[in-house]
Amino acid sequence: MAQITPRTLKGFRDYLPEAMAAREALIETAKRTYRSYGFSPIDTPALEHLEVLTGKGSDETDKQMYRFEDAGGRTVGMRFDLTVPLARFAAQHIQTLGTPFKRYHIATVWRGENTQAGRYREFMQCDFDTIGTKSPVADAEMVLVVNDLLRAIGIQQFTISVNNRMVLNGVLENLGLAEQSAAVLRALDKLGKIGPQKVADELLRTAGADRSQTEKLLALSSVQGDDDVVLDQIRRLVEGSEIGEQGVAQLQELLAACRASGVPAENLKLDVSIARGLDYYTGTVIETTLDQLPAIGSVASGGRYDNLAELFTKQELPGVGASLGLDRLLEALRQLNLSPCTPPSADVFVPLFDKDHTNDYLSIAAKLRRSGLRVEVYPEAKKLGKQLQYADRRGFRAAVIIGADEFAAGNCQVKDLSEGVSHTCVLSEDASELIEQLQTLIGVE
């Protein structure tokens, strides 16, 4: 038979067990954290009517979208993010769900991006949002969730940078650049990447900002220091602008709420240079960087928006939420040697010595599992060396060795595979001594 070459599409990837176990562990931690704040899971289809997806996306996402005509002649697209589907979902179901509506959504999205940039065309997003309230409590919770989540995966050295779009808008108002805000924000957002001179060029070109305006804009971005110092400085910059003063008050309130909830000072920073490229943010914006790995970029970003679903409903739906950078976090955990301590397999290995005793091994394994242990029985009576080689590759914690001598004596050897030490253990009908020894060795409570 002519064979087909087994390969994935360009920009797509398989997850082998080790990588997938790490991804699953991270997602489980994210879910646990989201739930601990009352966020509930939802899901939406991978395919949507094309008009649903093209409505709000940028030209870039429109161009990258996978789209086709289905067998029924409908023009459809594959979702490229979870925000547009959320807008459609909220417009359709908010009457049933009521507000505030707190949801998380962890799902795959597709973008036909240029793979030369090391980007994948299929990846997971991991979003949480609170819809239908303007309360600053929801803004604060966005920061608290990110703080809890990073700690839960073992990272302590990180900086959540917060800003508020209203502060920027107030400054622009005072500078007479309010109408050019989108162009100004896009330029300022590149400061870290292209430097002040090129940003100044772009500000002149796209926003018509003169030298004095540009200097004040760049001065805003370089405001540094303790929160109180920064707040004082920006308060002067927005003085007289109602929206700007509101923005400063909101920022101050957000910082106080986060401090009251125990976010350490070193993990939270007021940073007026944070703008977030996306046009739809209108209030709080956040970005999160890892202090040891700044080059990896933001691992959790988000903000507040005024009207989520205006394309689909007249009902005004304000909201606030953020998205976790799963791939970046997994890469960071790998670089920091923090990869989640879930071996991609069971904890206890039972080699199969003697085919005639197969059912005895299965029976013992079943008893261990009923006590909560995770147990793998090797399926073939190969040489012990081969079986232990397999165990070694898989990373089990312990092995239960029962050969002819042990069966005759009614006991077994419990081997600690990391220490290489063995202990003899009585093998009773209920396997209680064996269960106890294994639980102690593995650290199950």
Added chain:
Amino acid sequence: MAQITPRTLKGFRDYLPEAMAAREALIETAKRTYRSYGFSPIDTPALEHLEVLTGKGSDETDKQMYRFEDAGGRTVGMRFDLTVPLARFAAQHIQTLGTPFKRYHIATVWRGENTQAGRYREFMQCDFDTIGTKSPVADAEMVLVVNDLLRAIGIQQFTISVNNRMVLNGVLENLGLAEQSAAVLRALDKLGKIGPQKVADELLRTAGADRSQTEKLLALSSVQGDDDVVLDQIRRLVEGSEIGEQGVAQLQELLAACRASGVPAENLKLDVSIARGLDYYTGTVIETTLDQLPAIGSVASGGRYDNLAELFTKQELPGVGASLGLDRLLEALRQLNLSPCTPPSADVFVPLFDKDHTNDYLSIAAKLRRSGLRVEVYPEAKKLGKQLQYADRRGFRAAVIIGADEFAAGNCQVKDLSEGVSHTCVLSEDASELIEQLQTLIGVE
């Protein structure tokens, strides 16, 4: 602005929080069970080169597949099951992974099915397989996993029906119908649906079976009784056929291994009428029905196959595995009132009485969360009635009520929302008494 009607594509569906929480809980239980046997997770892309997907599928799946040309001119398809991607994956990676390779894969698949039959065009599959071994231990584990899984979700009354294709092949050999086995199996598989007369018609039409052959085939399907009785009867039917006798021996071995592992007799049944429609099974086959809901069909089905990846590699990869019917199981749990006891939200509700105390509520909530409790703070200082209405709809277990009086007295009210009873509780700096009361009320250990 002209608005777009928010709607999903025909045959696609949104998961609202309650339905999604139930699905998540079921999937988590499946993962926990799979892992407890040493199965590891993998993932593969939703899109594959079309030639990968069309190679092995049936005409029906080929017709139902979502396929299109991507922006780079590649002909691609969306996966319609997890077996074909596993074959491609195994051919590509088995040298790295080694055998036996035990994987689970929980992922979305797409089929442009006729929605009039109540079918969805997007659904999740939940497969587990052991690749690279012919050991009967792997066959037995398939049954053990299904048994453990159903118990773990609270179902005790179920029947795992087992059979072996070699038994059927032995009977066919003895009847001189070995060459027509695919047609015969397809016809026999319909016995429950269309009855013996129509099956006999089909056997004549598609397999050329005469009346005497048909009678013997139908007799085989009606063999009933205790395992030992059935084994004796089928042993007579396959007598003289080597493959048939091997099949009977394997069945006997499988039943013994499952009994030794503690599968109760009432949950496991030898049923020679089970054939499974799919051509690629070559040994053990299983189906699982719920005794109280037989109409729902099989909730876990699978079997052994000789050569998973022959389209992609010369390496012979035998394997055995099964697939969980997630949608059917969710429907069953709903009908049996066994819906997983995960409220789609946090356990503890903190109403926000007084805006000026917002940070105090946030601080208390943070302390409760650090002790492992799941806590939602209402984001707005609305009337208490409104807030409790919300809490009622969401299904919280307890509320922590702290109004002006309580703040003054340094205590709070802990309200059991199912019983409607309140207790006063001291509100210390570390909230220890409150944490203890809530943990007792909710049943967290």
